[in-house]
Amino acid sequence: MNAFSYVRPRTLSDGLRLLRSGASALAGGTDLLGLMKDGLARPELLVDLTGIEGLRGWSRAKGKGLRIGALTPLVELEEAEELHRAMPILRESLRDAATLQLRTMGTVGGNLLQRNRCWYFRDQATACWLKGGTKCFAVEGENRLHAILGAHECVAVAPSDLVPALIAYDAEIALASSRGRRTMKLADLYVAPHGRERREHVLRPGELITEVRVSESALARKGAFQKAMERKAWSFALVSVAAAARIERGVARDVRLVLGGVAPIPWRVVAAERGLEGSGFDEAACAEAADRALQGAAPLRDNGYKLPLARELVRRTLRSLVV
Amino acid sequence: MTRITVTVNGAREETAVEAHESLLTTLRERLGLPGSKNACEQGECGSCSVLLDDVLVCACLVLAASVDGREVRTVESLADGSALDPVQRAFVETGAVQCGFCTPGLVVATHALLRENPEPSLAEIREALSGNLCRCTGYGQIVEAVQRAAKTMYLHGLDDE
Ligand SMILES: Cc1cc2nc3c(=O)[nH]c(=O)nc-3n(C[C@H](O)[C@H](O)[C@H](O)COP(=O)(O)OP(=O)(O)OC[C@H]3O[C@@H](n4cnc5c(N)ncnc54)[C@H](O)[C@@H]3O)c2cc1C
Ligand code: SF4
Ligand code: FES
Ligand code: FES
Numbered sequence: 001m002n003a004f005s006y007v008r009p010r011t012l013s014d015g016l017r018l019l020r021s022g023a024s025a026l027a028g029g030t031d032l033l034g035l036m037k038d039g040l041a042r043p044e045l046l047v048d049l050t051g052i053e054g055l056r057g058w059s060r061a062k063g064k065g066l067r068i069g070a071l072t073p074l075v076e077l078e079e080a081e082e083l084h085r086a087m088p089i090l091r092e093s094l095r096d097a098a099t100l101q102l103r104t105m106g107t108v109g110g111n112l113l114q115r116n117r118c119w120y121f122r123d124q125a126t127a128c129w130l131k132g133g134t135k136c137f138a139v140e141g142e143n144r145l146h147a148i149l150g151a152h153e154c155v156a157v158a159p160s161d162l163v164p165a166l167i168a169y170d171a172e173i174a175l176a177s178s179r180g181r182r183t184m185k186l187a188d189l190y191v192a193p194h195g196r197e198r199r200e201h202v203l204r205p206g207e208l209i210t211e212v213r214v215s216e217s218a219l220a221r222k223g224a225f226q227k228a229m230e231r232k233a234w235s236f237a238l239v240s241v242a243a244a245a246r247i248e249r250g251v252a253r254d255v256r257l258v259l260g261g262v263a264p265i266p267w268r269v270v271a272a273e274r275g276l277e278g279s280g281f282d283e284a285a286c287a288e289a290a291d292r293a294l295q296g297a298a299p300l301r302d303n304g305y306k307l308p309l310a311r312e313l314v315r316r317t318l319r320s321l322v323v
Numbered sequence: 324m325t326r327i328t329v330t331v332n333g334a335r336e337e338t339a340v341e342a343h344e345s346l347l348t349t350l351r352e353r354l355g356l357p358g359s360k361n362a363c364e365q366g367e368c369g370s371c372s373v374l375l376d377d378v379l380v381c382a383c384l385v386l387a388a389s390v391d392g393r394e395v396r397t398v399e400s401l402a403d404g405s406a407l408d409p410v411q412r413a414f415v416e417t418g419a420v421q422c423g424f425c426t427p428g429l430v431v432a433t434h435a436l437l438r439e440n441p442e443p444s445l446a447e448i449r450e451a452l453s454g455n456l457c458r459c460t461g462y463g464q465i466v467e468a469v470q471r472a473a474k475t476m477y478l479h480g481l482d483d484e
Contacts, residue, residue, distance in 0.1 A: 001343040006325070006388045026386075033384050034365045036343075046342075048389055099454025100432070101381045102366050233453035234367075 001036045008048040012055070012210070016178045018047045019206045025049050027071060028105040030098070031114040038124045040115075040131075049109075055210060060086055066214040070109030074162070078103065087214065089223035089242065093165035096227050099234050109209040112163060112173070112189065116156035116200060116264075117236055118146065130154045130198055144302040145238070148294075148310070150263035152194035155300065157261050163190075164242035164258040164266045165225050169218040174211040177204060186212065192264035200264065221246050221254060226317045228261075228309055237261035239310040241317040250280045250322075257293060257318070262310055269293040272314075281322040290314040327391040331356070332400035340387035347371045347382035350397060358398040358427045369455030372428035372435075373397050379435040381454075398427035401434070409479075410434055413472035414465075421459035429455045433469050441477055443469070 009015040019025060024043035026032055027050065035041040049055060055071035058080070066086060068077065077083060078094040094103060097111075120126045120137040127133035130153075138146050138155050146155040158164075163186065171186040189201050203209070223244035229235040240260035245252040255276040259267040272292040279285035290311045297307055324339040331354060338353050345364075350356045350373070360370035364383045371382040374396040382395075401408040407415065410433045420426050429452060436443055436451040443451065448469045449462075457465060 004342055006342045006386065008389065029384050029386065029389075030366050030381075033345075033386070037364060046386075048386075050389070095450075099366075099369065100451060101369055101372055101379050101454045104378050105366075105380050105384060233450070234456075 002039070002042040002044075004036075004043055004046055006046045006048065008051040010051050010053065012052055012176065012208075015047055015049060015052050016176060016206070016208065018045065019178070019208065021205055023047050023206075025208060027107040027110040028073065028102075029110075030102050030106045031110060035115060038122065040122070040124060049208070058083060063216055065216045066219060068108055068212040068214075070107065070112075070209040070211060072108050074098075074103040074106045074108065074111060075100070077108065077162075086219055087169065087223070089165045089168065089225050089244065090162075092223075092225040093161045093227075093240075093242065096229065096233065096235075097161040108162070108212055111160050112186070112209060112212075113201060113203065114159060117159050118154075118156035121156060128154075130156065130193055132198065139300065142302065143300040145236075145261075146300055146303055147263050148297045148299045148303055148306050149259075149267055150192055150265060151298075152192055152264075154193040154198075154264060156193075156200075156264060158190065158200070158264060158266050159236050159261070160266075161225070161227060161237055161240055161260060164240055164260040165223070166212060166214070167258045167266050167268060168223055168242040168244040168256040169214045169221060170256070171218075172213045172215075173209050174213065175203070175207050176210050177207040179206075183213075187266065187268060190265040218244075218254075221256070222321055224317050224320045226313055226320070228313055239306055239313050241310070241313045243314075243317045243321060245276070245281075245321060247281075247321065252276055252279050252281055252321075257289065257314065259293065259310060259314070262297075262306060271295065276318070281318055283319070286315045286318040289318060325388050325391075327388060329390050329392070330394040332396055342386075342388055344387040345383050346373070346375075346385040346387050346390055346395070349387040350382060350395070356397050356399050359431075360424055360427055362424065367456070368425070368428075369432065370425050370428040372431045372455065374431065374435060379432055396431075398431050401430065409475045410437070410468075410472040413468040413475065417464045417468040417471055419460055419464040419468035425455060425457040425459075429457070429465060433472060436469070437473055437476060442473060445470075 023045035026046045026048045055069045058068040077090045120128045129136045221244040227240040228238045245255040255273040272289040362370045366381045366384045
């Protein structure tokens with residue numbers, strides 16, 4: 001690791017002041033410290049957020065929706081019974097994410113901002129395009145785990161399991177920096193790296209995520225999450241699918257369908273959602289949505305298997321909303 | 324260097340640590356506690372599992388500077404002299420220890436599990452230990468060891484704290 005200084009502020013305003021250029025926020029450290037050990041992140045100052053009051057925990061005030069503090073450990077979202085009743089997809093999506101140790105350490109904010117898992121990216125010796133080099137080594141190299149949809153210069157996939165689940169509930173994030181506050185849709189945080197944008201998200205330097213919010217009306221949706229992995233535990237998604245909809249007398253409204261592990265960003269498929277609107281998630285509608293979800297897919301040399309895998313996982317996840 | 328004060332296995336320790344030092348390094352190299360093992364250093368194998376304020380974590384991904392004022396329990400806190408604790412005994416008796424590298428982490432993770440859930444099902448055991456990799460045993464004996472430990476601790480009404 002590079003030499004750096006370490007501070008653990010107690011208040012948000014102190015934290016924001018310290019997060020000037022050259023500083024990185026540290027939450028659970030499960031991604032950032034790994035990157036730093038391999039020389040892939042070299043902050044001069046680490047601002048440990050875990051001492052800041054008020055960023056941890058969740059609440060649901062009547063009619064005001066759900067608020068989840070960015071520093072809430074993943075395991076808390078998974079275990080809280082009340083939360084499970086309000087939004088079961090949280091536990092479903094986290095149950096098979098990482099390991100117990102990593103979920104007790106890892107936080108919501110850190111999960112939203114974790115870097116991709118492309119092995120060329122994680123290899124310190126490889127100066128690939130995303131790290132400022134000239135070419136993507138995965139496009140012509142080992143690309144079994146890479147994108148089949150939506151990629152430009154970089155074919156690494158969005159790794160989080162939690163993010164597709166949250167986007168299926170139209171989650172918003174609250175951001176704060178020393179210059180002020182703003183909110184945005186979680187889905188808008190992500191960009192497929194391209195052109196001069198050699199990164200996976202649009203968080204500004206010095207900016208923190210303080211909270212994730214889900215509205216009361218979104219909480220009325222029924223949700224489902226499924227994940228295909230190489231082994232039964234401890235594995236990033238080959239493909240993950242989050243689906244949600246309000247189901248009124250057997251008819252689907254506000255349908256959301258978001259895939260992880262297939263594209264550089266969480267892959268929301270509006271065309272498939274529209275096709276399902278007003279349906280009863282019957283076999284035919286789900287199969288058609290699954291086809292639509294994979295429209296335009298362009299597999300690489302080693303990842304063609306993701307196409308049938310994703311199609312079937314979409315079909316099953318959608319069906320599970322009604323059977 | 325920063326000075327930290329940390330309670331390790333019940334004893335107050337004061338030590339100087341580097342900013343980039345992991346808790347695992349501090350335990351092994353400064354505090355003479357080599358029980359927690361160092362393998363992947365990336366949170367992947369669980370061999371460095373310890374309890375930090377009673378929560379199961381990978382010590383390799385915790386900055387030593389961040390544990391100032393907190394409490395750590397390692398595998399060394401379990402045996403009483405040469406008398407093994409029930410979990411350790413169960414691991415030995417079921418043959419769950421081959422090369423032994425993964426064992427300290429697994430024993431700590433088993434304690435974390437049994438404290439929350441004294442009678443775990445097979446699935447719950449597998450889930451709770453899935454962050455601890457073992458390259459020797461194929462996990463069968465490990466699961467058996469946890470079941471045996473659960474039974475002894477339950478029968479004897481032992482408190483594992
Ligand atoms: C072996 C392994 C397996 C894994 N498997 C999975 C998996 O299957 N599914 C899955 O979803 N994830 C998986 N993960 C990723 C894991 O969930 C993330 O590492 C974790 O959620 C990151 O959270 P953290 O708090 O530790 O973040 P940190 O490592 O502390 O931070 C990560 C990044 O986010 C930034 N950051 C953190 N919090 C904030 C904030 N509030 N505001 C602004 N910036 C912030 C940091 O500056 C840093 O850039 C795995 C990780 C490992 C090591
Ligand atoms: S996929 Fe992205 S991260 Fe991987 S080698 Fe290509 S440019 Fe680099
Ligand atoms: S050494 Fe910490 S998890 Fe492997
Ligand atoms: S006994 Fe050798 S790694 Fe588990």
